Amino acid sequence: MRVAQRTFLVIPVCLLVAASGGGCDGPRRPGSGANTLADSDGGTTAGTGGARAGAAAGGKSGAGAGAGAGTATAGVNGTAGSGGRGGQTAHAGAGAGGKSGAAGGGRSPSSDPSDDVLERNKRASRDGHFVQPTLTKANAAKFAKDADFAAAFDGKMWASPLYVGAGPDGHGAFFAVTTNNDVFALDETTGSQLWMHHLGDSPTGNGVGCGNIHPLGILSTPVIDVTARTIYVAGAIGTSAIARHEVHALSLDDGSEREGWPIDVSKIKAGSVTFNSPAQNQRSALSLVAGKLYVAYGGHVGDCGDYHGWVVGIDTANPSQVGAWASLSRGDAIWAAGGLASDGNGVFAVTGNSTANATLRTETDSEQVVRITGLGSLDRDDKNLYFPTTWRTMDQQDADFGANNPVYITVPGATPANYVAALAKDGHLYLLDSTNLGGMGGHIVDLSISSGSMSVRTVPTAYTTSQGTYLAFSTVSGAKCPSGGASGTVMMGVRITKGSPLKAEVAWCAKYGGGETGPITTTTDGTQNPLVWFMDQGKLTAVDGDTGESVWNSGSETCNAIRKWTSPIAVKGRIVVGGDGHLCSWSAR
Numbered sequence: 001m002r003v004a005q006r007t008f009l010v011i012p013v014c015l016l017v018a019a020s021g022g023g024c025d026g027p028r029r030p031g032s033g034a035n036t037l038a039d040s041d042g043g044t045t046a047g048t049g050g051a052r053a054g055a056a057a058g059g060k061s062g063a064g065a066g067a068g069a070g071t072a073t074a075g076v077n078g079t080a081g082s083g084g085r086g087g088q089t090a091h092a093g094a095g096a097g098g099k100s101g102a103a104g105g106g107r108s109p110s111s112d113p114s115d116d117v118l119e120r121n122k123r124a125s126r127d128g129h130f131v132q133p134t135l136t137k138a139n140a141a142k143f144a145k146d147a148d149f150a151a152a153f154d155g156k157m158w159a160s161p162l163y164v165g166a167g168p169d170g171h172g173a174f175f176a177v178t179t180n181n182d183v184f185a186l187d188e189t190t191g192s193q194l195w196m197h198h199l200g201d202s203p204t205g206n207g208v209g210c211g212n213i214h215p216l217g218i219l220s221t222p223v224i225d226v227t228a229r230t231i232y233v234a235g236a237i238g239t240s241a242i243a244r245h246e247v248h249a250l251s252l253d254d255g256s257e258r259e260g261w262p263i264d265v266s267k268i269k270a271g272s273v274t275f276n277s278p279a280q281n282q283r284s285a286l287s288l289v290a291g292k293l294y295v296a297y298g299g300h301v302g303d304c305g306d307y308h309g310w311v312v313g314i315d316t317a318n319p320s321q322v323g324a325w326a327s328l329s330r331g332d333a334i335w336a337a338g339g340l341a342s343d344g345n346g347v348f349a350v351t352g353n354s355t356a357n358a359t360l361r362t363e364t365d366s367e368q369v370v371r372i373t374g375l376g377s378l379d380r381d382d383k384n385l386y387f388p389t390t391w392r393t394m395d396q397q398d399a400d401f402g403a404n405n406p407v408y409i410t411v412p413g414a415t416p417a418n419y420v421a422a423l424a425k426d427g428h429l430y431l432l433d434s435t436n437l438g439g440m441g442g443h444i445v446d447l448s449i450s451s452g453s454m455s456v457r458t459v460p461t462a463y464t465t466s467q468g469t470y471l472a473f474s475t476v477s478g479a480k481c482p483s484g485g486a487s488g489t490v491m492m493g494v495r496i497t498k499g500s501p502l503k504a505e506v507a508w509c510a511k512y513g514g515g516e517t518g519p520i521t522t523t524t525d526g527t528q529n530p531l532v533w534f535m536d537q538g539k540l541t542a543v544d545g546d547t548g549e550s551v552w553n554s555g556s557e558t559c560n561a562i563r564k565w566t567s568p569i570a571v572k573g574r575i576v577v578g579g580d581g582h583l584c585s586w587s588a589r
Contacts (some may be wrong), residue, residue: 115165115572116226117130117571120337121518121520129463130571131522132524134524135529137529140542142588142589143586151585153178153193157179157581161176161576167194167252168194168195168254169194174576175222177233179213181217182217203237203238211304212301213301221286222285230251231252232249232286234265242278260319269324270325271326275297279306280307281300283336283337289345292313292315293316294313307330308333309331309334313374323377324375325376328363330356333351334349335403336565337565337566340406345373350422351401353366353394353399357395359392368386369386371385382438382439382442383436389441407421409421409471411468411469425457427450428448444502447494450480452476456476458516460472460519461520468497472492474517474518481509485508486509486511490512491519491543492510493510514537517564519534521545535559540553541554557586573588
């Protein structure tokens, strides 16, 4: 039997903390600044000089220094240090509350903060775009599996991996989570375990009679505040049924729990709605925006029990401050694995169908895009919510808007320039003005991209090239592709360009064998050499981001047991994929 709250360390705690930015006097609590901007279906571089001082609230002062002539200067509101190699200046961030944190000991010269993957799809917009200078088409064609990378762990992984270059004891580290309620830190070079933390018992059922994921511990992708040296994780706790849902804050350096955590979400209310733990399912990736941690909830496959769509907000500087928004009617789940999107002002969430057979919008929040701010506030006006005129039909057909996560995108030269892209399960892509979502039917673009009420369930990626801004995603069936190309179940690229009105069209479709995994994009400088990467029945595959033409696939070098709605990540010229019990890695040879 598992023992709750256990943490296994491979390296001494004092060395871990001191080498990566903490002193040996005690754990640090997260500060209020420098936070990263960030189901129902089924640091800164030290190099030869420069010292990093990163401060977060709580804990006692630690010490450490990078070699060379770098000078430490103060940051504002916990701003992460931006100094670097040689004699560049390193900055200290100051978090609020408690005593100061520690001065850093400097990373290895190969560690660059831009390589860090701190949340699902790289950043809070959820665009899944990774700048990788070495990932040209020519180098992609030389890819091979990294045979010396043996990252293995116990458990099923429904989340995507994360990465920090200045991890425990200065090691670059990948982070993986499992439905056993285990969190693993794994060495970036060998895959060996650096530490493991167990949140508590993971339920073998949910207690309301439906669902198809067992055990049911951690399903979602965590989020990392690298300045505060903290990883935030949500999990269901219980034995034969869900007793409660908890949100944890763990030290990046040794996996220990931060003071004031975990938070028992089961005790909260939103207006007259009380959180019903057994009926709720936490599938969506976590978000961290301006010091606020956002955790979304939906239901289990089968839509059993009295569940709602929830967005819980936690103040990471003062975790006793917790708020929440809950949907009006039963159902209205927020379950897309890609999570919530953000423009820096709260988060955008998308809901699914009502299970209460609601007939009036005053009774339900189904099939809706909403902006949640603060610790769980929604201003109910047309600026902050959107729903299609077909919402009743979508409810009746189980054509969830919420089967796909939103993405915040920018279209250069367009007016307005910034949009929320939201895909519906029934094959519609809606583009919404991010500053004015538009209320009922207030979209800027409604593009039909596939047919059938269950045709799109995915995690999209967005990127911009000289040809326009793209949204790429998988379809389950019925894709409406350009003539002469792939059709049916495909990976699709929609190109969006400025104009009056804004223009959106299906630019390409690439062959895809299915599996409903999400794609990511790499470019070499932000726009050049776009490659869309995805898992296709165990094979890592790359296609041209402008044309969809095949560039490379891994052939017989497969990665098995990849779960629905997970996505790869790109780190230092590598593509890393998470599956049950292991991570797989490819790079150019």
